[in-house]
Amino acid sequence: MKRLQEKMEQDGRILSEHVLKVDSFLNHQIDPLLMKEIGEEFANRFASEKITKIVTLESSGIAPSVMTGLVLDVPVVFARKRQSLTMTDDLLTANVYSFTKETANRIAVSNAFLSADDHVLIIDDFLANGQAALGLIDIVRQAGSSIAGVGIVIEKSFQNGAELLYQEGIRVESLARIKSLKEGKIEFKEEEPEK
Amino acid sequence: MKRLQEKMEQDGRILSEHVLKVDSFLNHQIDPLLMKEIGEEFANRFASEKITKIVTLESSGIAPSVMTGLVLDVPVVFARKRQSLTMTDDLLTANVYSFTKETANRIAVSNAFLSADDHVLIIDDFLANGQAALGLIDIVRQAGSSIAGVGIVIEKSFQNGAELLYQEGIRVESLARIKSLKEGKIEFKEEEPEK
Numbered sequence: 001m002k003r004l005q006e007k008m009e010q011d012g013r014i015l016s017e018h019v020l021k022v023d024s025f026l027n028h029q030i031d032p033l034l035m036k037e038i039g040e041e042f043a044n045r046f047a048s049e050k051i052t053k054i055v056t057l058e059s060s061g062i063a064p065s066v067m068t069g070l071v072l073d074v075p076v077v078f079a080r081k082r083q084s085l086t087m088t089d090d091l092l093t094a095n096v097y098s099f100t101k102e103t104a105n106r107i108a109v110s111n112a113f114l115s116a117d118d119h120v121l122i123i124d125d126f127l128a129n130g131q132a133a134l135g136l137i138d139i140v141r142q143a144g145s146s147i148a149g150v151g152i153v154i155e156k157s158f159q160n161g162a163e164l165l166y167q168e169g170i171r172v173e174s175l176a177r178i179k180s181l182k183e184g185k186i187e188f189k190e191e192e193p194e195k
Numbered sequence: 196m197k198r199l200q201e202k203m204e205q206d207g208r209i210l211s212e213h214v215l216k217v218d219s220f221l222n223h224q225i226d227p228l229l230m231k232e233i234g235e236e237f238a239n240r241f242a243s244e245k246i247t248k249i250v251t252l253e254s255s256g257i258a259p260s261v262m263t264g265l266v267l268d269v270p271v272v273f274a275r276k277r278q279s280l281t282m283t284d285d286l287l288t289a290n291v292y293s294f295t296k297e298t299a300n301r302i303a304v305s306n307a308f309l310s311a312d313d314h315v316l317i318i319d320d321f322l323a324n325g326q327a328a329l330g331l332i333d334i335v336r337q338a339g340s341s342i343a344g345v346g347i348v349i350e351k352s353f354q355n356g357a358e359l360l361y362q363e364g365i366r367v368e369s370l371a372r373i374k375s376l377k378e379g380k381i382e383f384k385e386e387e388p389e390k
Contacts, residue, residue: 110218
């Protein structure tokens, strides 16, 4: 997605060969118009699927998911990292291991909002080692829902997350794929021809 | 806002005289179309102000804020409750006391995204005792930004949050105001005539 790549080049900050900071338009400050365009792009890419629900992870997955949900006219459920006090329903949970923090975090979705009738699009802001996406997939499968695929805003293709999802038989649609962050610049993996 | 009130009556669950659970369209599952309408309503109510930025709090404030930001064509900044590993900038912080959990939580915004030139609309999902809104106001004032007002999706008017904000000289626009949750039903505070 060209506009996203341009934005990453213009406003992203490369902190190391592994970290691109996009706090100015995705992770802390959000560009609503870009989110709308991202939502339209995800909706286009999964147009042939009869999506009934979008599942994402708080907090940075929420904005692109809500914009996608608006176009597809389906609800968005965001998995919680912390448990809310009023979250008293039965929960579907998964453990997400963080390699950077070296801890496992429990993420949770109320089982009231996912069922065997659902055909789910999972959306997240980043795909790196794939642990968050795998946790969301685990939760969606526990609910007996089918999975249309995973929509990712920014994929770090030099890490193995996409590979792990392919091994699970999951379709992955990433709007920008970073091949490398070496020498202080973003090298993109060639984009698949758009449908 | 009539549509919001109807949704609250239809899908909200009254857990006690103090707690209305709206996890099915706002706090856990999100209704994107309702969020769009909420965004349009906030944008209308603050149309006379030259808003340059929206500030909210993760996670439930993000969806209504992004929809408002889309209409007003301004960026959204969400304050973080947990500190992100790549959040290495200078931070503006405030402590938010939670009466239910009896703990104070630090919320933070990078000072890169707020300046003295900004005229800020603060948005949050709930207004109860006002501590979260006061924390956001504190942060915006630290940045030297001016405050257009606070937009609230659901105000619990039987708690003192709105009163505390008025005392601070802050304009508050709440789209639904709950007078009482007694006897298992929502009594709304009469809506101001819409402009």
